[in-house]
Amino acid sequence: MPTACALHILVKERKLAEDLRKRLNKGEDFGQLAKKYSTCPSGKNGGNLGEFYQGDMVKAFDDVVFKRSILKVHGPVKTQFGFHLIKTLYRS
Secondary structure (H helix, E strand, O other): OOOEEEEEEOOOOOOHHHHHHHHHHHOOOOOHHHHOOOOOHHHHHHEEEEEEEOOOOHHHHHHHHOOOOOEEEEEEEEEOOOEEEEEEEEEE
């Protein structure tokens, strides 16, 4: 079963997610923004979700992590939890 490691920032509003994406595109640190803005408990770890299996996350999140390019920020991706910015570090 494929595995991956990803960082994410979870926020409630699309506008905030879009603003954070712009800041990331300008070179701001993903981990620092996650610590400050993410509503997920992983935010305190810079948004690091660690390694997980394909199928462990909700489908919209999983599709980005396992199908889109690695080391690039994708999103906002809407799930029932809010809006995610996702950066896949690796997959195997």
